[in-house]
Amino acid sequence: MSTFNIDDYISQLSIDCVIFGFKDKELKVLVSELTYGDNLWSLPGGYILKTESVDAAAARILKRSTGLDNIYLEQFRVFGDENRILQSKYKENIKQGLLQLNDKRFDEKTIAWMANRFVCIGYYALVDINKVNPKPGEFGASIEWRNIDDLPNLTHDHDTIVSYGLKALRQILDEKLIGFNLLPKTFTMKEVKELYEAVHDTSFPMNNFQKKILELNVLERLGKKFTGAQNRAPFLYRFKEN
């Protein structure tokens, strides 16, 4: 295991990722239970090497957490409140928790560095939940998918980060239906509708919905999906090639 050297990283600047997946008609977010703290959870996150771009750092963190490369990943907001950690109840928790861990990788100076104020850049990612092999980061005891309506006790302002991430996902879906990784390779209009309904937490009438989606002009209609009840077989769609 490599030793963490604070001199390799930009100080006071971090990344947190809202990683979205879609399964069983539910929108899910990947969250990690922290090794320190009592039932305290976190978004997958990390720091930025002095020698790498912010986007590359986000891709690295995403890969570490999911095992996936080349994933749709987009920054959506900076969380820069001066009190988001510094004056919160978590600051001492972090220090104490990390000190108690007695982890050889982190000396006192490193722990003080980590418990400092951090400005956070929020990224969201859309992943195929079936392809993900979730793995906790440096401070994660475990990592799991949680329904967006059933998130555990999140550290710092991670609740707020999830809210803004969801807002960004809604916007990108409405504008461009960039939901490739959230849907299988081919899918029915009903499945697209179920995705939208999970993301928007509301239901849409099918006729209007289908009309709106087809107007976006990003889907290609394939043959019918035969399931036995032939007269009701729905069309299959896939995303057009770029």
Add this chain to the structure above:
Amino acid sequence: MSTFNIDDYISQLSIDCVIFGFKDKELKVLVSELTYGDNLWSLPGGYILKTESVDAAAARILKRSTGLDNIYLEQFRVFGDENRILQSKYKENIKQGLLQLNDKRFDEKTIAWMANRFVCIGYYALVDINKVNPKPGEFGASIEWRNIDDLPNLTHDHDTIVSYGLKALRQILDEKLIGFNLLPKTFTMKEVKELYEAVHDTSFPMNNFQKKILELNVLERLGKKFTGAQNRAPFLYRFKEN
């Protein structure tokens, strides 16, 4: 003049502001000529105090540059490429330029800090050009409004920052017509159209345009603007109260 103390600021994190104004049917951006460098210009920018939020830092920089408080100001993107300064031709320029300035406020250590890699948070602001009293920052020899199509030689990746700022302005105008400071208190539909045309760098047919704008439901129609030619007097509008 106060001394600049690098220990007061977050290192490697900066803010640059794309400050938009609208006058004579032209979209304008506030740019500052740097005291160092040869005809090298910059967006108004600065650093973030360890004790202030990122938004407060942006508001402080905006006030310093324009004299204005309570201005519509929104972050739109992080510019985090590892080479945006470090490996560019400007790094040595900055160091040399600052050293040559022989400015008592900045010792060698401070100059090395300033010439380091910085991740930049881009903010855009919409201001009433008639109310602005532009003032250059620490490194500005002068500051002036320039047409967005006629910007001078900008330092670092400030061209890219302006492009993304313009994209964000287009989006916010299309969605919500948040253009209050870019238009006078009351205005005609023709003036709104001129603003849109300057921002989008294209022309719109009046009938469609008026229909689209009125559908946004953010304008209140007042009386007619009488100018003598009574039969052609246009209606005046203003923004609805929130």
